[in-house]
Amino acid sequence: MADTASFLGTKELVCPTCEQLLREPRIFPCGASFCKTCLPEPHERSEDITYPALEKRRKAHHCRVCCKDHAVTDCGTDVVSSSVMKVINDEIQQSTLINNNDTVLDRLSKILRPEFNCPICFELFEEPVTTPCGHTYCQPCLQTITGLCEDFSCPVCRQSLTLHGKPFLSPYPENRVLAKLISLLCPDELEARKETKPEPTQEEIPVFVCATAVPSMMMQLHVFEPRYRLMMQRALDGNREFGMTMYDPRTQQARSTGTILRIVHHVILPNGNYVIAADGTRRFKILERRVVDDYLVAKIKPFGDISIAEEEALEARETAGDSGSNNNNNSAAEATTVTGGDTAPVPTPTTTTPSRLTNTTPENIREVLDSTSTRDLMTFAFGSAIVQNINDSSMPNPDDPSKFTWWFANKLRDSARYKFLAEKSVRGRLKRCCERIMEIERSGTSLWVYRLHSALRGFPLPISTAVLILFLCLWMS
Ligand SMILES: [Zn+2]
Ligand SMILES: [Zn+2]
Ligand SMILES: [Zn+2]
Ligand SMILES: [Zn+2]
Known part of the structure; x- marks a missing residue:
């Protein structure tokens, strides 16, 4: 069997435990793959983890490749590699063609090519990554769908990949088995795919420079400035989204981090002003700025929490190493x-x-x-x-x-x-x-x-004094 491993000439297809070609591989968050039967026994996690403290995450596999513990639920079946490796193992066992590599590669290439299609873009996998539910996508395809909202499910099996808007894993592990097989079996198509790869487009949004909005929270706005009324009108005609950040008096421009708001309700007053209720969604970092019709439009990079x-x-x-916390827990x-x-x-x-x-x-x-x-x-x-x-x-x-x-x-x-x-x-x-x-x-x-008290600090002294006196009068009455 040692020959069969060297036949495909690559360590990526070999299980680190049994040193044979992988069978029904399971993929770990670090990207290492093991045969289903060679998985290390799960053990109770020793670290004192209290968030999210899900019962199903209490057990871990110790990984001999990266020497870390991986929660059992993060170590998934690898659906595509399992089926591909089964074909390869069967072919090799039946085949007398070990000394004729080209023929085997050609044959495998024909049989296996349909397995290498991404379920999102229906093209050859580009930087394949595998989710804990075992399904594989191109890295850019998965990033596109995970960037759209905070809670998302696997497009194939609908299993939720997040908890309260946080992904269980991020980034998803690169599927080295598939990446290697594609480079071996479909080198020309892979090359062509790389050449036609479109430049990543940066999202551009209008930014309301006013206050700090946060995710998951509703914000009420009374929009009276003509430029922002125009912005609201355009947002309502489009995808109902706009960015919000606060003004920095030191740099005299908008701060670089903000939150995307989605308009939930709006009322147009007789004088043309807008009353808006908007929900905080994703956060963003401003990469580039320009001014359109007197308001800020920015190229942004959305970001979320760590996994x-x-x-x-x-x-x-x-x-x-903190012994004190256990007693208090x-x-x-x-x-x-x-x-x-x-x-x-x-x-x-x-x-x-x-x-x-x-x-x-x-x-x-x-x-x-x-x-x-x-x-x-x-x-x-x-x-x-x-x-x-x-x-x-x-x-x-x-x-x-x-x-x-x-x-x-x-x-x-x-x-x-x-x-x-x-x-x-x-x-x-x-x-x-x-x-x-x-x-x-x-x-x-x-x-x-x-x-x-804090709000008053921002006002000139006479106003803050007046408000304080008013507040005291109200309080005493
Ligand atoms: Zn093995
Ligand atoms: Zn590992
Ligand atoms: Zn894709
Ligand atoms: Zn899935």
């Missing part, structure tokens, strides 16, 4: 076991505030937050008196910490909210929430007074 697998790795890395840990299952990503925060977070000082706060589990950060933030006192029906369910961070950011003043925007991890944003809550608690004010 669930990276989120888990981040928590494991930051809390590693007990109450919440019980809640996980009770609710369990795939539908309970994060336990409902208990009323017990993680004690490590109640004894912070401005000096040690960063260190304490870094070593606190994601679940404890959520428990602290969600259970804090400030958050609980906000009587707001839009408060998200505590099992969606990502949405919670956006909801919380939406309560802050513009520039504080802007700092949340570039943060690509739920954990990172939760740490910001906790830090801000502690800051408000230390100052002894309620969130609303804090907001008023």
Whole structure:
């Protein structure tokens, strides 16, 4: 059998465990492939991962190629390679043509070519990548569909590839088995495909320079400036989307990170002004700017959060070697076991505030937050008196910490909210929430007074004094 491996002359088609040509390969997130029967035994994950803490992600395979643990659910069947490798293995076993490589390659090329078509573009795979459900697409094709919205499913089997808008894996592993086979069996077509590859087009959107909008949250706007009324009219005639970012007085131009808003409701007032309700969707970075009819139009690169697998790795890395957190976790840990299952990503925060977070000082706060589990950060933030006192029906369910961070950011003043925007991890944003809550608690004010106080800082002194006096009068009456 050693000959059969060298026959196709490539290590990519050989299982790292049995060193034979792959049979029914499973693909790992690092891109390594193993025969189904050669998979390492799954073991309970040792890292203390509390977000998303899905029961089905608790088990991992240790990978002998990259020496890391991969959650079992991220190590999928590889549908196309399984069928292709079966044909190759059968051919080789029946064939007496091992000494006549050209004939075998020609024959395999004819039989296997239909297997190498992407289900999105129906052309030869270009940079094939495989999702955890086992289906393969061209990397650019998959990027196009995943860039359209935050929640998406596999186009072939409809299995959800995200949790609360975060992909389980990103990027998806390059399918080295298929990439190698295509280069061996369809070299001319591959070459032609590379030559006709279209230049990636950059998305261009109109940008409303006004305030900081965040994903998942609704924004109400009263649009009265003629240039922005024109922008709204054009958005309503088109795909109903526009970008939103805030003005930077230092650089005297729009800030470089923003959020795409989709118009949900609109009313045109008799004077021609618009009242708009728009939903925050994806975030973007501005790459290039130009001015059209007096408003900003920008070439952008949309971005989202890091994947669930990276989120888990981040928590494991930051809390590693921290013995203190385990003791504080007990109450919440019980809640996980009770609710369990795939539908309970994060336990409902208990009323017990993680004690490590109640004894912070401005000096040690960063260190304490870094070593606190994601679940404890959520428990602290969600259970804090400030958050609980906000009587707001839009408060998200505590099992969606990502949405919670956006909801919380939406309560802050513009520039504080802007700092949340570039943060690509739920954990990172939760740490910001906790830090801000502690800051408000230390100052002894309620969130609303804090907001008023912060908002007034932006106004000239006479106005802020007048508003303060008015506020005090109202309060005393
Ligand atoms: Zn094997
Ligand atoms: Zn690996
Ligand atoms: Zn494709
Ligand atoms: Zn699928």
